[in-house]
Amino acid sequence: MKTKLTRVCVYCGSSSRVNQSYLDAARELGMVIAQHKLTLVYGGANVGCMGAIADAALAAGGDVIGVIPKGLVEKEVAHQGLTELHIVDDMHQRKALMAELSDAFIAAPGGLGTLEELFEMATWAQLGFHTKPMGLYNVNHFFDGLVGFLSHARQEGFLADAHLSLFNCEQSPKQLIEQLETQASISQDKWW
Ligand code: AMP
Numbered sequence: 001m002k003t004k005l006t007r008v009c010v011y012c013g014s015s016s017r018v019n020q021s022y023l024d025a026a027r028e029l030g031m032v033i034a035q036h037k038l039t040l041v042y043g044g045a046n047v048g049c050m051g052a053i054a055d056a057a058l059a060a061g062g063d064v065i066g067v068i069p070k071g072l073v074e075k076e077v078a079h080q081g082l083t084e085l086h087i088v089d090d091m092h093q094r095k096a097l098m099a100e101l102s103d104a105f106i107a108a109p110g111g112l113g114t115l116e117e118l119f120e121m122a123t124w125a126q127l128g129f130h131t132k133p134m135g136l137y138n139v140n141h142f143f144d145g146l147v148g149f150l151s152h153a154r155q156e157g158f159l160a161d162a163h164l165s166l167f168n169c170e171q172s173p174k175q176l177i178e179q180l181e182t183q184a185s186i187s188q189d190k191w192w
Pocket of ligand 1: 045113114
């Protein structure tokens with residue numbers, strides 16, 4: 001089966017109390033996604049790196065789909081300028097809809113929410129529920145420690161090589177997107 005990348009989901013931090021370089025990097029990724037004619041799917045908030053990536057993708061002429069639970073519309077300040085905003089009942093529906101709408105998943109720097117979303121998609125891939133490519137946007141080496149920990153888990157026998165290699169780890173947003181595009185277009189049996 002061949003898949004063309006059309007919609008990319010980005011999980012990223014909602015905190016605004018982060019170094020400016022993370023917000024700038026989120027903007028760069030949003031711009032690159034739009035330049036590659038891809039639609040951004042994200043959590044629908046207008047705060048932190050989430051707001052930054054959405055604004056940049058929209059400013060570069062891209063389409064952006066947000067998915068936010070009704071309980072967070074005020075807390076995370078739902079973005080009012082998106083191409084589409086889906087307001088769902090709860091976190092489970094949010095993750096399920098984001099997964100369904102997207103052909104690939106990227107985790108950018110973020111906190112517990114970002115990691116939880118990333119690992120849910122990774123465990124679904126491990127179980128064979130999807131074969132969509134996944135990436136880590138390694139701004140400022142943010143994910144080096146996580147990749148090191150996963151390598152440790154593999155060495156200790158808890159993780160297979162194939163599952164460790166699920167994570168395409170890149171500092172350059174352009175390279176990351178192009179890697180995901182290549183993986184999505186390869187016959188999935190070859191890489192999965
Ligand atoms: P954080 O990385 O903690 O700043 O969170 C990033 C985004 O993930 C925010 O929009 C959170 O609402 C969201 N999030 C946190 N926990 C969950 C969850 N269990 N399911 C879905 N989204 C979540």
